[in-house]
Amino acid sequence: xxxxxxxxxxxxxxxxxxxxxxxxxxxxxxxxxxxxxxxxxxxxxxxxxxxxxxxxxxxxxxxxxxxxxxxxxxxxxxxxxxxxxxxxxxxxxxxxxxxxxxxxxxxxxxxxxxxxxxxxxxxxxxxxxxxxxxxxxxxxxxxxxxxxxxxxxxxxxxxxxxxxxxxxxxxx
Amino acid sequence: xxxxxxxxxxxxxxxxxxxxxxxxxxxxxxxxxxxxxxxxxxxxxxxxxxxxxxxxxxxxxxxxxxxxxxxxxxxxxxxxxxxxxxxxxxxxxxxxxxxxxxxxxxxxxxxxxxxxxxxxxxxxxxxxxxxxxxxxxxxxxxxxxxxxxxxxxxxxxxxxxxxxxxxxxxxxxxxxxxxxxxxxxxxxxxxxxxxxxxxxxxxxxxxxxxxxxxxxxxxxxxxxxxxxxxxxxxxxxxxxxxxxxxxxxxxxxxxxxxxxxxxxxxxxxxxxxxxxxxxxxxxxxxxxxxxxxxxxxxxxxxxxxxxxxxxxxxxxxxxxxxxxxxxxxxxxxxxxxxxxxxxxxxxxxxxxxxxxxxxxxxxxxxxxxxxxxxxxxxxxxxxxxxxxxxxxxxxxxxxxxxxxxxxxxxxxxxxxxxxxxxxxxxxxxxxxxxxxxxxxxxxxxxxxxxxxxxxxxxxxxxxxxxxxxxxxxxxxxxxxxxxxxxxxxxxxxxxxxxxxxxxxxxxxxxxxxxxxxxxxxxxxxxxxxxxxxxxxxxxxxxxxxxxxxxxxx
Ligand code: HEM
Ligand code: SF4
Numbered sequence: 001x002x003x004x005x006x007x008x009x010x011x012x013x014x015x016x017x018x019x020x021x022x023x024x025x026x027x028x029x030x031x032x033x034x035x036x037x038x039x040x041x042x043x044x045x046x047x048x049x050x051x052x053x054x055x056x057x058x059x060x061x062x063x064x065x066x067x068x069x070x071x072x073x074x075x076x077x078x079x080x081x082x083x084x085x086x087x088x089x090x091x092x093x094x095x096x097x098x099x100x101x102x103x104x105x106x107x108x109x110x111x112x113x114x115x116x117x118x119x120x121x122x123x124x125x126x127x128x129x130x131x132x133x134x135x136x137x138x139x140x141x142x143x144x145x146x147x148x149x150x151x152x153x154x155x156x157x158x159x160x161x162x163x164x165x166x167x168x169x170x171x172x
Numbered sequence: 173x174x175x176x177x178x179x180x181x182x183x184x185x186x187x188x189x190x191x192x193x194x195x196x197x198x199x200x201x202x203x204x205x206x207x208x209x210x211x212x213x214x215x216x217x218x219x220x221x222x223x224x225x226x227x228x229x230x231x232x233x234x235x236x237x238x239x240x241x242x243x244x245x246x247x248x249x250x251x252x253x254x255x256x257x258x259x260x261x262x263x264x265x266x267x268x269x270x271x272x273x274x275x276x277x278x279x280x281x282x283x284x285x286x287x288x289x290x291x292x293x294x295x296x297x298x299x300x301x302x303x304x305x306x307x308x309x310x311x312x313x314x315x316x317x318x319x320x321x322x323x324x325x326x327x328x329x330x331x332x333x334x335x336x337x338x339x340x341x342x343x344x345x346x347x348x349x350x351x352x353x354x355x356x357x358x359x360x361x362x363x364x365x366x367x368x369x370x371x372x373x374x375x376x377x378x379x380x381x382x383x384x385x386x387x388x389x390x391x392x393x394x395x396x397x398x399x400x401x402x403x404x405x406x407x408x409x410x411x412x413x414x415x416x417x418x419x420x421x422x423x424x425x426x427x428x429x430x431x432x433x434x435x436x437x438x439x440x441x442x443x444x445x446x447x448x449x450x451x452x453x454x455x456x457x458x459x460x461x462x463x464x465x466x467x468x469x470x471x472x473x474x475x476x477x478x479x480x481x482x483x484x485x486x487x488x489x490x491x492x493x494x495x496x497x498x499x500x501x502x503x504x505x506x507x508x509x510x511x512x513x514x515x516x517x518x519x520x521x522x523x524x525x526x527x528x529x530x531x532x533x534x535x536x537x538x539x540x541x542x543x544x545x546x547x548x549x550x551x552x553x554x555x556x557x558x559x560x561x562x563x564x565x566x567x568x569x570x571x572x573x574x575x576x577x578x579x580x581x582x583x584x585x586x587x588x589x590x591x592x593x594x595x596x597x598x599x600x601x602x603x604x605x606x607x608x609x610x611x612x613x614x615x616x617x618x619x620x621x622x623x624x625x626x627x628x629x630x631x632x633x634x635x636x637x638x639x640x641x642x643x644x645x646x647x648x649x650x651x652x653x654x655x656x657x658x659x660x661x662x663x664x665x666x667x668x669x670x671x672x673x674x675x676x677x678x679x680x681x682x683x684x685x686x687x688x689x690x691x692x693x694x695x696x697x698x699x700x701x702x703x704x705x706x707x708x709x710x711x712x713x714x715x716x717x718x719x720x721x722x723x724x725x
Binding site for chain 1: 399460
């Protein structure tokens with residue numbers, strides 16, 4: 001497994017304790033939505049960053065007020081053809097102004113990387129060897145001209161004349 | 173017509189490069205067929221019974237002669253010399269080699285065409301009234317909106333992996349020639365009381381195994397909100413649509429299970445958050461796109477044409493053609509000509525490379541270089557001078573394209589069925605061919621009048637049988653093909669799902685059964701002006717059921 005964030009592979013500082021395991025005393029932890037909601041009050045006392053793990057099918061209901069206190073929302077793709085995480089990521093970024101890390105996990109493959117980045121994911125947890133290799137070698141062929149504003153507005157340019165056009169930089 | 177600028181051209185070329193890379197990984201074995209399948213489907217490549225099929229997008233059914241000539245050359249160089257125009261205004265090639273697809277896509281890109289999103293669980297090619305910009309009854313040309321939607325939906329990062337495919341259609345006239353109420357989203361361009369342009373929005377129509385007529389969830393959506401509203405509908409669908417069962421995954425099921433009102437509320441809530449932001453369409457940008465679709469420079473002509481009148485008087489063949497295949501145009505002295513791809517005994521919608529070239533030549537000479545593809549699997553010459561119609565007729569006849577049967581019993585829609593399709597339960601093209609042979613007599617066809625027969629080779633309903641005046645569904649039981657008849661369906665503004673009349677018929681019986689239905693109609697119509705659908709709506713299915721099943725007891 002490898003974590004790709006903002007263009008490079010980095011080491012992952014987060015831990016993902018299972019629902020029934022005690023939390024480590026220190027360090028960044030990301031919990032399922034159910035556990036986070038159940039232990040929300042106790043978690044406020046932690047100084048280390050806290051995150052939430054969503055799976056496709058989860059909603060943001062009940063989480064919105066906590067988003068400013070979260071440093072990570074990880075969203076799991078059970079299979080890459082399940083498109084719900086894209087909408088969740090966009091809602092996090094556009095609707096709720098979430099500024100922390102939005103991480104794609106699960107079935108993350110090279111052919112969807114460009115879509116994920118446009119939908120607001122800034123980190124990808126990759127297990128697929130071909131995808132890891134392609135990202136390392138900067139060898140992902142993708143379309144960079146887009147016909148719709150999405151959730152990567154800060155990193156995309158807006159060529160005239162049509163207001164909905166965007167161009168993203170090459171992956172790197 | 174819309175023309176690509178540098179941005180559009182770069183976009184399609186980048187997409188070809190991306191797909192070329194994917195094909196190379198498949199051919200090298202890095203991708204298995206299972207992994208490759210969703211990727212190829214995103215670009216219109218199907219694996220059929222005998223070969224790969226490539227479906228090419230013809231956005232809102234509009235083609236220039238240059239584009240049609242290129243399609244002809246692909247038919248010659250990469251297929252068996254013909255192509256198949258579909259009910260979604262696309263063109264399919266049925267005999268394609270996978271390794272040649274990237275090169276075909278490069279050729280398409282050279283004439284501003286592509287195969288993007290012609291299949292897969294994404295937003296498909298946007299369709300529109302095939303008489304758009306020419307019809308006498310139009311409020312506004314729907315194509316600028318269809319083009320704006322095409323752009324917005326192209327490789328949309330959020331909506332590429334929907335629960336199921338998603339189809340949009342736009343009409344600019346109250347009389348619906350685009351069957352918008354059978355689509356996931358149907359849009360009817362209209363004006364409000366102040367004269368401002370906008371849309372009535374219909375959601376949740378569809379055919380397939382659970383046919384449903386779309387529900388109107390907005391009476392008037394202002395023009396500037398088109399994209400924000402569609403994004404809201406798609407987001408609700410993407411998040412809430414069922415993914416547990418592919419037969420229940422279309423938006424029609426979500427609308428049905430959520431309830432029309434609750435669904436509309438969810439969309440309105442999402443829309444309220446999207447409205448007035450980046451997706452708002454500035455009026456000058458709509459105008460800028462609209463300018464590409466400006467009317468050609470029509471000459472000012474008298475409303476009657478002596479040349480046409482004389483030809484009608486002197487040539488019975490031409491008179492027949494003019495009575496069916498010539499339609500009113502918004503500009504005086506012009507007409508719209510339907511080019512029938514339904515001659516007797518051939519697969520509906522097929523055209524040879526030579527025929528495509530012929531139509532391209534005729535369009536270049538006589539129709540301001542424009543051709544349309546209709547969802548009824550015919551071609552259309554949208555802007556022909558009435559004076560030129562006899563010459564167009566002669567040229568079409570030379571190419572075997574002057575069948576005077578638009579809207580008649582032999583103008584049949586049929587899906588590919590078991591001759592090509594891996595999902596089929598029965599053959600459909602041979603039934604269509606035998607029906608056209610049975611009703612080949614033109615006097616009889618013209619006497620029968622308006623009649624839409626639609627045939628599907630399985631419950632997926634690609635041949636629209638649910639909305640055929642007479643629908644035929646091919647099924648299979650214990651290794652035998654049999655055919656179920658539905659009556660009274662209609663895909664226009666009074667959208668109706670046809671009713672099953674009774675048990676099905678064998679392949680040997682089905683043509684007789686259709687003839688019985690038609691003879692029954694002829695016997696009970698009040699006058700030749702009462703067409704089949706009107707008569708059926710008046711009398712219901714009883715007389716037809718009686719005629720079909722009485723003899724059998
Ligand atoms: C030969 C390969 C084809 C395959 C495997 C195929 C597959 C399917 C399937 C599975 C459905 C049902 C989708 C659903 O209800 O969710 C469907 C519907 C449909 N297909 Fe096809 N199809 C093929 C060819 C065609 C052709 C040639 C046309 C046009 C002539 C076409 C037009 C349609 C239309 C209009 C629907 C209608 C219903 C709807 O979307 O509600 N298909 N197809
Ligand atoms: S209706 Fe059935 S047989 Fe016909 S093309 Fe569609 S899937 Fe194939």
